[in-house]
Amino acid sequence: MKLSFTLNGRAVQVAAAPDQRAVDLLRELDALDVKEGCGTGECGACSVLVDGVHKLSCLLLAAQLQGRELTTAAGLGGGDPHGPHVPHPIQRAFAEQGAVQCGFCTPGMTIAAAALLAENPAPTRLEVRRGISGNLCRCTGYVKIVDAVRAAALELADVSVDVSADVPAEALSAASDAALAYPAGETAGDASSVVPGAALAAPAGDAPGGAFSVTPVSARVRAKGRTTGSTTGSATGGGKAKAGGAA
Amino acid sequence: MPSSKSAPRCDALAKATGAERYALDLAPADCLFAGAFRPGAVLGIAHGRLRGLDPASVAAALAVPGVLRVLTAADVPGTNRQGIVHKDQPVLCGEVIRHAGDPVALVLAESALALRRGLAALRADIEPLPGVFNPEEALKKGAPLVHAGRKGGNLLLSALIEKGDARQALKSAPVVLRGEFSTPVQEHAFLETQCGFAQLLPDGVLDMTVSTQAPFRDRFEIGHALGLDPLTIRVRSPYLGGGFGGKDGSTVQCLLGLAALCAGGRPVRMAWDREESILAGYKRHAVRLRYTLGADEDGTLLALSCRLTYDTGAYAHLGGEVMELGMEHAAGPYRVPNVRVEGRLAYTNNPIAGAFRGFGVAQVSPAFEGLLDALAAKLCLDPLELRRKNALHTGDENSSGVTLTSSVHLAQCLDELAAHPHWTGREAWRVAAPPLTRRGVGVSCVFNGMGYGRGLPDMAIAKVELTEAGDFLIYTSVPDMGQGNAAAFALLAAQELNQPPEGIRLVQPDTERCHPSGSSSAGRTTYTYGNALLKACAAMRAKLLTRAAMALMADEAEALELVPGAVQHRTTGRSLPLAALARFLSRDDRLSVAEFLMPVAQDRPDTGRGFAIGFPHLFFAFAAHLARIEVDELTGRVRVCDYVCVTDGGRVLGRSCFDQQAQGGAAQGIGFALTEDFQVRQGLIQTRDLSTCLIPTALDLPDIESLAVDGCEPTGPRGLKGVGEVGLNGPAPALAAALEDAIGTRLRDFPLNPERVLAALKKRRPSSKSGRESGTNSATKAGPKPVAKLGPESGPKPGLKPGLKSERRRA
């Protein structure tokens, strides 16, 4: 079938089998920044923005791109599409904060970060962790990724507005190292009280292609056992379903 | 947390914007697709006699539009045997499959879809053979043989390290502790699966681009397997999307080479999907460990004896070398005068084990540290103090009998940890556990050898070129799998040549353009190649100054210096741009090549038996780790609340990169210790995807704190040592210690999954609803009798009296 959509600001018209996976089509279209790490919705490496919403292109079919606006990591930044690419502040922050090691997760991770910051311009460290929890990174241990997203948030925030917008004070205390640490009393550990169910399991199908939106990634993964069904007091998303059942 | 704003890694921005190209991104559009047929997993057979492919199914596969070839063992030229040290692994199996992921055919197709359909059409006729899935069973008489007819049966290697007389010393030691431990298989789970593409060029060169850690050695492995002259094979290795040891040795290489030989000169690509990556990829060795430790009443270690059994799975890969390193580290980073370490490496019909960050050492670490904690409990000593008391220092003889002339800053790591508020404030934190949870704090002390060890020269050859444009090219030759060595090379060269970062460009490893420099592994990459590079840069600088002297009319080259983009006369300030200087020089003259060979232990001890290569090591990175955990009494789940690593990696070249290694290693170690739980039953992998192989997500980890002790390794480039591996070794023992602190039982089988934790909690008296009394758990540590000689030490016995607590406290 003939498809037309926008890819990183450029109109694309392409013939594709309707059941072709979007990740394959995008890579054929030279969007090689879209990576495949699993092909089954578990790693987030193939993340793209579809009409501004974080989706996994390995779970999207080509036909679902029809008429949509797609942004991949390469399209996050600015500049003339034919001229030099101007990195997005998130991408610069990833580089500057040491959030990039092998870099294979990074394009997808920056997409997740962009989607997060669009919704929540001043996330706490825990909110960042939650926002990127559908994207796996095997290299970094995530500390510097969280640093980077927070640094980007600081840079992107219009400070004068933010002050009145009651952003946590520590978010405004300049882009110092201290500002990138957890505010007192907040640790990733507190996930236990916040993460369960509600936070991760937003209803699917709330938008076209919603079954593939970022939130259901967690739901999908949970269904397969990445976190427990009950999540009672569950802090680590990495437990086994059967443990949850035993609880 | 240090801001790294000043000096981001030179590879970071291109990776962050998605501009960087990995192996598969570089594949030409007209590639054919190759894929392996691995019927064992589908049939549920891990060991079987291959009667053949069903001819009708082959015809059906070939009838799929776009399927070009179905290749079998009969099509493999050469020996059809791959392997790094032992050539025991068929590229395609002809008679027997020895694990469920063994390939028996290779399909070549025009498209990914045709390949999938072709593979799906194939059927193999395999007669199941009795398998062996436990290394100790495999070593018994009458066990099914994994490699029939092999001399030595399933025993791939048996080795011994003996120093002093451990048996005698244990007989007279005032305190003797025993423990049995086991550590599981671990999956690398790099985000980029094994992949690459290849093409047979008209001049006969097999040109390959592969996600590989060892491009130079690959040529020999491929050449041997496929009957090719290794020097007609060109391997290029762009940035890897993760490796961690799992891309050391042939993954796709031999299959891909075979495909290219049969593709009529067209390029062919091969990429394992996640399931195949898990099925066929190399794993961390599962190990069983039996330990006996003897000590004096004051905690001085006297003797250690242990027996380690490593499961290498169906093929050797680097099993011998992995076990060697584990044995060398079996006694921990401590002074132990009498040591006896027996190692046995067995073939089984399990998935193939191979190199994995922490190379054999991650497995022994929870064992020696487990007994150290038991000893501390027995003698009522502070576990950190006990470690400090026995810690190795420079000049000490280690457990292999090597006198450590290299840098050892373990004591500083421990000092740093001892002063950390998480340690000094541990009691208060512990007793503040919320209801239905228990808290615990544990520490561990670990180390990891650097380099290949004696008998396998650890060498690198660096090449630097001044380009006509006046900037410098570094021919890196050791792949960067994400650890940042490429960026470290660029930084070292920029410093040595006094150039701005943009004056240095990197050529990624390419066997045709770069010089052999060994694999990206063993914590050696930056050390060995970095040293060679510094020499090459120094020679380059000297040469350029001499060459510029004439143009600048300087009588002595010493009057000149390299400045960004130019050579400058110190006193007059006259300068010659490098681009102008480059035009005077022929290409040959614009090159500088230098090599470096890692020093080895001079007083080669006579302690090791059975090691072919790689024993012993001289350089080690050290670390002390601390974990604070919370255990959910209802679910048995362990949550890591805080994690601290203090690392001695010599001098720190780039702090951000150093912390990346510490944090990333610890994160993988935490996954190994707690959640990954890789399951293999009867040789069949149950953990087949990333939803069951639970590598940590951002919500599973705390902000891992990385601290550095600023040691200096005099032989290192700018004083550094390799820190890539040591971080992985700390979490398993630190978390087991923290768990013991929390629940009173030492778990010795890993991972510390909720099932095991719950079982341990159930065995013990259930705690009161409001959480337990402060410090109750310490009571449950091994008894306080300081001088008693104990039998098997398998954790505290049920019903230990709470009163013991105070005794320990008082002490």
Ligand code: FES
């Ligand atoms: S490739 Fe892993 S989620 Fe799409």
Ligand code: FES
């Ligand atoms: S940087 Fe390698 S997977 Fe994230």
